[in-house]
Structures are given as structure tokens and as C-alpha cells.
Amino acid sequence: MNSRYGYRSVFFLRGVGNEVVLCVSTLMLTARGLSLSEIAWMLTLGFAATTLLEVPSGVIGDLWGRKRLWILSVLCSLGWLIACLSGVRVLIVFGAVLNGVGVALGSGTIDALYVEQWMEHYGKERLARAGMWSTLFTYLGFAAGAVISGALPRVWGSAVDYTLHLTVSAVIFAVMLCIGCKMIPDTVRKNRPVKRSFGKSCLQVVLQLRKTARLAKRRRLLGLVLGAAVIMGFSTVGVELYWQPRLEALASPEQLSWALAVCSFFSMAMLALSSVGAAAVLERVHSTEKKVLVYAAYRFAMIGIMAWMAFAMQAFWFGVLYILYYIFMGGQDAVDAVLLHESVPNRQRGTTLSVQSLALRFGGMVSQSLCGLLLLKVDMMHVWLFLAAAHAIGFGVCLLAFRAKKGDRTGVSQNMRSTS
Template identity: 25%
Template sequence: MTARSALRRYMLISFLTWLPLGLMMAVMVLLMAERGLSLAQIGLCTTVFSIVTISLELPTGGLADVLGRRVVLAASAAFTLVALALMAFSTTIWMFLVTCVIKGVGRALSSGPATAWYVDTLHEIEGRDADLKPGLARGGAMESAALCVGVLAGGFTPLLVPPSVLLPLAAPPLMGAAAAGVLLVVAVFALPEPSHRRRSLGSVLRGVPVTVAEGVRLATGGPVLRRLMLAAAGAGVALTAVELLTPGRLAELAGTAERGSTAYAVVAALGFAGSAAGSALAPRVARLMGGSVRGAIAGTVLTALSVGSLAATAGLDGPAGLATAALAYVVLFGGLAVASLLCLEMTHNAVEAAQRTTITSTSSLSLQAGGAVSNLVFGVLATGAGTAAAWWPASAVILASALLFVRMPVARRPRPAVVPSEPV
């Protein structure tokens, strides 16, 4: 396999991994409400999904590092397929809770193996000094493109489905299940595993906790990875600040919940387009700024300023309010993509292949932990004092996270983890 071939496969996998989630994103809450769930019950389902995902992040990352990237990615596609197909036909809160558990397992399994596969493959082809930024940037751009295409298709498909044939809101999850099926086939047949010794089930089960423990030790013990994990938590704050508060703000501006959901689909798609552009431009930003560290600072500062602009324009009404919110959304996701891509490069440069997916899962866990805390704090602030009162402190926290990159230590690659071998 050549580096170009590996990149094409990585880009395809990146697109297919996020397309199912994009397709169901615009209608998920509306579908649950249509089936009779209250807002409190919908919130419970979302919380269950988050708890399952966070709980399995590290074990599934360790499983991918021990068992192999392809197997775990294929399992993720299978769980996602079942979850979205079940979602389309769920009618009770218990069915939706089961759906969210299965979807959470699939989300945890998908965290990291595709990127780890690409990095491992490129290192085999070009050596440890291979430049990761161009490939990771294109992969990130494809993820954002998938979300952009998915949220638009999922948002407008219900308008085209005759109610006599199928509940219109159930069509996007079924489309997502079909996309997950395509991902399953591609993962099985198009991702040759890099040099990886086959292990018995006993060896796998013994190796996962050792790999997880080593990954946690690396993430918390080394100054570079420790800072990067905290930066991921800051990114979680940024995402929560907009994903939690923007839909209500747009519904208020548009006049009705229905128009607000349509406006949110369009604004979210624009944001994902900005994210794709940010991922594609990240290598150039790093060159212009004099390195990945300074590029990450620039992206983080831009993200903080964008959230601040949302707070500053929270008093605008009508088209002006919609336009400023959309612009801030695009710039925010662009800046966040630049910072995230460069942090991803620094993370992979700081670890060996044996811990690669585990560390990526640790970073994802940090991001979700930052988002979970923000959900509680910003929700209370916005309810009591308005969205601007929540966006201002969010902007301050994100801006403060840029200080994590100041005088960033030089990464020292660790020794490979010792994984128990099979008995002779």
C-alpha cells in the first residue's frame, strides 16, 4: 500500500464514520417528541448515551490497541447500524433508552481507531518522521463534510417522505443505518491491518487493562499529554456552549420552534463547513504561525473570540441576529478545527503505536467531561440570566485554555508498553 492509497482510505472511513450521526442529528429530538417523550425523558436518554460513551472510552480504546483497529471500527459500525435502525421504530422511552445504550457503545468504539490506523500505516510506509498534518487535516475535513452533508440531508428529507409510507422523521435514522452498513463493509474489506500480531482471546483480555493503565499513566504523567488533555476539555466547553444554547437562541430569533429547527440545521451545516475549512487550513496556519503549538494558540483564541461575539450580539433580533449567529458559528468551528487538528498531531507524535487509540480515547473522554460539566453550569446560567450570561464565562474559559500551549514542553516519545504475551 502507498501513502496516497492509505490517505484515500482514511478519508473515506472518516466520512462514513460521521455520516450516520449527521443524518440523524437534525431530527433526533423531534422524533422522540413525536413518539410521545417529554423533554425530561429526552434529556434522560441523552444523559444515558453520554454516560455509556464516557464509561467505555478507555476500555474500547485499549481494545483497539490490542485487538486491532479494523475489528473495533467494524464493530462500531455494526452497533451504530442496529441503534439507528431501532431508533426509527422506537415508540417508548424504554426502547429509546436501549437505542441510546447501543449508540453509546458504537460511539465509544469509533473514537480513535481510524486515525490510529492511518498514523500506523503512514509510519510503516514513510517512517516515524512522516508529516502527519496533511493527512490528518484531510481526514478532519472529511468528518466535517460528512456532518455538513448529513445534517442537511437529514433536515430536509422529512419534507420529501409521504406520511402514508413512513413517519417522515423516521427516514433520516434509517438512512443513517444504511450509511453505517456501508462503513461496516468498507472497514472489513478496505482496511488492511498494519503489522499486528494475532492474539488469543485470553491475551486480548489481559492486554486491554494493561494498555488502558499505560495510556492513563501517559496522559496524566507527561507534561505534553497532560496539557493536551486539558485543552481537549476546553474544546468540550466550546462545543457545549454552542450546541446547548444556540438552538434555543435561533428558535427565539426565527419565531417558532419549527422554523428554529430549520435555521439550526442550516447554521449547523455552515458550522461543519467552517470546520472542514479549518481542518484543511490547519497545516498552513501552523506554517504561518511558526509551528503547531502557535497554530493551536491561534485557533483557540479565535474560538474564544467567536463565543464572545455570540454573547455580544445576543441582544440583536431578526435577520441581523440570525446572520451574526451564523457567522460566529462558522468562525468558531473553523478555529476549533484548527486547534483540534494540531493538538491531534501533537498527541500522536507523543505516543507509540501501542497506546495510540487509548490516548485518543482519553482525549475524547476529556472533551466529553468538559462538555458534561458545562452542560450543568451553562444550563443554570442561561435559565437564570440569559444566554449571554453563559456565553461570556464560556469565552473566558476557552481563552484561558490557550495558556496551556505557552512554553509547551518538547514531546518525548515513551517506551512501548509491555503487553502480556501468549503462554508458550
């Protein structure tokens, strides 16, 4: 793949640009006058925008070009950063919706394009390595972004409202956009008409969705991954949104900036390393059932750590548990990606990735709405325990449904042949 350096650069810069702000995102919004409950409701609007556009964006990417949609998604992300820089509440809310649109447009684009071109060169036998490289460079970017985020207040003492973080992130995204436009080719679809009416375009969207729905019904492995994505989105949003205020409450003011950076750096670094380790394990596991067992082990470890974090009363132990959580998340991400890509053909890969992202966002949207209400009545500890319990019950139901579908032998046999 001659474009591999372009992909790796984009994956790395995507991680850096995101983490520079994500590391302090909740604190950045509270510094602009929003409460935790208001932040939850505002982000729900972003999730709603993603939910509405998630699947159509994947279908459009399959039909007309994923690179174009990726470019548009980056522009939406830049719009969100500019809205936050303005500090105006109305613009921030609009920016959250715009960011949700960008997330929808970005799903099933550059990652699907990378996997498709990888498989053209190396086949399915080395598919785990494709996920390993994309995950590795993305999470290394997250780790680098965490270091930059922690260093910015030291370099510029007036970065209390995190304006410098937003500016640096915008510059990184602009550089990433230039590299992607120049170094990453789009896939040219054979027999693709140059012009397509709106009615025919809508018909193609419906047909693609019907194919994906039939595929999920026929292959129980894909059904497991999509169902587990809803549960993952529902529970993990609590960790990703509320860990910063929790650490702020446990750490002293002079420790906060570096505590945030250290937790983010090591969580992302361990996330990358654990994904590499999981990919190495998966290359030695050829049975679908055993891969599902590995998948379940990672998920239940995350659930236990999440519940434990609710009771951590010292910043040090909270940080250790936070890093452990992401170690297991990296492993489950690698297994999840392999299980998904083994279940779908190239023609539906982008659509299926969008459906998975839709499932994650839908779970997150429901969770944000509930958390916004719960935080008005209970403290954060009870919210985290509720989300951990929901994860355990929901994923357990998905596993039982997967085991119960013994009559679905076609999807399993095809998956086993693809990994043998």
C-alpha cells in the same frame, strides 16, 4: 496507501450518516415527546456509558484490532437509530446508552488506524496532512448530510417526526460498514499471542493506562490537550444540543427546515475549509510554543462567539454566528490533532485517543447534568453564557498550568524534534 480510498469513503459516509440526524436530533427527540431537560438527562446516560468504556476500548483496540471494534461501534449506532425509529421512550433511552457504547468503541479505532498507516508511509513530517484529509472528508460528509437533511421534508412531506431522516442515516451507515469491511485492512501486531486469558487481558489494560498516565505527566503538551478536552466537552455541548431549539424559536415554521440545513451545511463546509487552512499554517510553524498560541487563539475566538450567540435575537444573525463558531472549531480541531499525535508513540496512540475522547465525554456528561438542572430554573441564554464563561476560565487554567511546568523539558524537546 492503497487503502486511502476506503478511508476517505468511510470518513465521508460517517459525516453524512451522522449529520442527517444530528442536524435535527434535538427536534427529533422532542417530536417523540421528550422535553429539553429530559433529553439532557437521557444523553447523560449515553455519556456515562461512553465514560465507562472509553479507555478500555482504546486499550483493547491497541491489543487486539481496531477494525473489529470499529465494526461493533457502527452496529451500536445502527441500534440507536432503530430505537429512535420505534418511538418508545424506554427503547430510546436504551438506544442512547447503546449509542454511548458505540462512541466509546469507535474512539481510537479507525482514526488511529489511519494515522498509524499514514506515518508508516510518510513519517511525522506530513502528519498535519493526515489530519487534514480525515477532517476534510468527514466535514464534507457533514455538509452533504446537512443538505440531505434539509431536502428530505421537501421530498417527503410526512417527514415531520423525522422518521425519514433516521431511515436514510441507517442506510448510509450500512453502506459505510460494507465499504470499511472490504477496503480497510487491520493492523497485525507483531508478537501478539493468539489466546490471552481474562486476567492477562485486564493486566494489559492496567499497564497501558499507567503508561498513558506517565506520558501525560512527563509531556506537558499532552497534559494541555487532555485538560483542554474536558473543557471543550463541557462547553461545546451547549451549542451542539440547544442551537436547534433556539433557531426554531427565531425562525418561522416555513423557514425552519431550510434554516437548519443552511446552518448545518455552511458550518460543516467552513469547518472543513478552516481545518485545511490550519493544517497549512501548522506546516510553517515548527515551534511548540507557537502552535500552542495558535491553539489558544482559536479557542478564545470560539468562546467570544458562543457568548455573542446568547444575545442574537434574529435567525439570520444567529445563523451567521453559528457558522463562525464552527469555522474556528475546525481550526482548533486541526491544531489539537497535531499536538496530540506529536506527543504519543504508535503503541499508545489508540489508548491516548480514547483518553482524549473520554475527557471530552466526561466534560459533556457533567455539562449535560448541570444544564438539565439549570433549564428548570433559567432560560437558554443564561445557560449559554454560563458555558462560555466556564470555557474561558477552564482553558485559561490549562494554559497557566502548561506555562508553569517549566521543568518539563523532555516532552517539549521531543515534540520540537518531531516537527523540525
